Amino acid sequence: MQITSKELESVAAVEAPRFDMYTGIHKALRAFMADTLLAVGRMDPLDEDEVAQASGRVLDLLAACAGHLRHENDFVHAAIEARAPGASAAIGHEHEDHVKHIAQLSDLVVVLRAAAPQARAAAAARLYRELALFIAGNFEHMHVEETAHNAVLWARYTDAELVGVHDALVASIEPQEMMAIARWLVPFQNPQDRFHLLADMRAKAPAPAFQAVMDLVQPLLTTKEWSKLTGALGIAAVPGLVAG
Template sequence: MPKVDLYRNVHMGQRMRLFSLAAELGAADMAQPDAIAEQVHRVLAMTEELREHADTEDTFIHVLLRDRAPEAADALDAEHLRLDAAFAVLDDRARALPGTSAGQLREAQHELYLALNEVISAYLVHLYLEETVAMPALWQKASDDELAGIFSAFQASRTPEQAVTDLQKMLPALPPATRLAIARSVTNAAGEEYAGEMLLKISRTLSASQRSRLYADLGVSEAWALPEA
């Protein structure tokens, strides 16, 4: 039976969306209507999400980590402080962008792009530390039941809408077998009456090819999940 990994899937989703944000911000045509507001919103939404993610880890994972592997917890605490400072710089640059003159906009866009990439580079190190230091420490120091309990407690803390959003953010970044296992679990939990509706919701952010593969792996047609006319 696979080990309970509290970081892997959500981190894969974060990496995918951070890389996409950086590429799209760098290439954005700021002369288009609402382009500046859109990019600023996306950057600020991402830093807010990453802060909330850190709070979630502190609440559900790092309490146990501090008890069983305090050295690893101390290292993560230091990382969070460093990241908070980088987030603040990025937020300031994003909020300043709408007030930039047309002549300075190109350079300001690139400076925001560089600040975002600085955050990404620091955040990748943080993710790697959690995945290669914190998680192995928990595997060694905590039981499978304790780790499963953490995951269950987190799931119980989410509203149905938040749970769907979590999956929509994560599933496109996962390999087909992992995506299938998650989709099967959540549709089974939804019950026969709501399984199609749930599948439609969680597959909304998948590419056409990913969605077709998922439905094929589940053995259902894409029309099966659509609401009746």
Template sequence: MKRYNLFYQIHKGLRTMLYETAILLQQTDFSNEEEANALADRIGEVVVLFDKHAHSEDNNVLTAIESLEPSVASLFAEEHIKDHELSKRLTALVNMLTAVTGEDEKEELGSAIRVAFTEFVVFNLQHMAKEESELNKLLWAHFSDEELHAITMQIISQVPVDLLNAYNHWMIRGLSNNEISKWLKQIKNTAPDPVFNSMMQLAEKELPRQRFSMITESLTEGAMLA
């Protein structure tokens, strides 16, 4: 039986953000102020969303296994500290980038940011993969799917609306058509209409027309069969 993976959807969104930011970073001309500022804003978003994600896991997921496997909880908490250190390094470099005016200085800082962001990406991809393999084994051994879903809902309730919208943006961009359809159906069945309508608007904005049409059709088919 396929078990509920509380990391799956959010990790897909976070990986998408890393991949798209890595491409933006490679294409940025650091002598162009507009491009450099756009990159600085994007990296700022990456740092905020990853820091909040780690904080949510510390306070909801790791606390759930701390009494069961304290050494494992401690290991992942330490990795979150390492992640925060990488975030601070990135933030410091971006702040320096926005402060300097010389073209050579900007290019030099751009190179440093590329190195630092690559390290950040590698660390977080490995960290998320480890969570989905090692932490899930523990969670599945000790908690039901209903209990794990309750943890997800608890996390969502603690996230400010602006950050929740940002996470939704990246998850919509990272999920498959089938996954988005299932997600939207769940929202339609459990949330107020304004929430569902807002998510539909987000999907229409972020997805290519053909993909959005396919998702809309799947929702209509589901309604007809209900």
């Protein structure tokens, strides 16, 4: 199935905001990707600790990307295909390419860590360039999902149905993975989206899980951002009192 220009135009023309499963998590991934690329670029290839830390961040990013692909395939693409057969095919093939690229990048991390000192700079440069290409492709890929795929979903699902798909996806994520992505998901939203994200989490997640996320992200927010968030949530803006 082809996604029509009329459906794409509906993304920009929609009068009221629709439920968007893509943009929030994509902001998190873009931030994670950019931060990791910068870390690899400034890494000293002759410093064992820096190599270990930067390459470890690459592996963490790749794990997050692999998990994200699985979640989209299992829930979002399944929803698209249920009502618009073939509409996720192009992006689905790109997902297959991303899986291969993730494996290649993982191999380059192994090469970097095993390289002799005199070969370390070349191995670091190759990892940096391949990671940059992976990120560039992902940025374009995410744009298509946020426009074309949202157009398909919004034309065929109500917001309540989309929330159901999203909640099922989130419920499938293990706590450790959820905490790892929350570190990037919460800080890099705008204040309004950050509030809605945390308000929804407080309503649906166990209180200790909500508290753990708040404790995690507080040091990652500016004083002003934290004040806006706690004020909007109606909770005390001091550590240890956010669950009230």
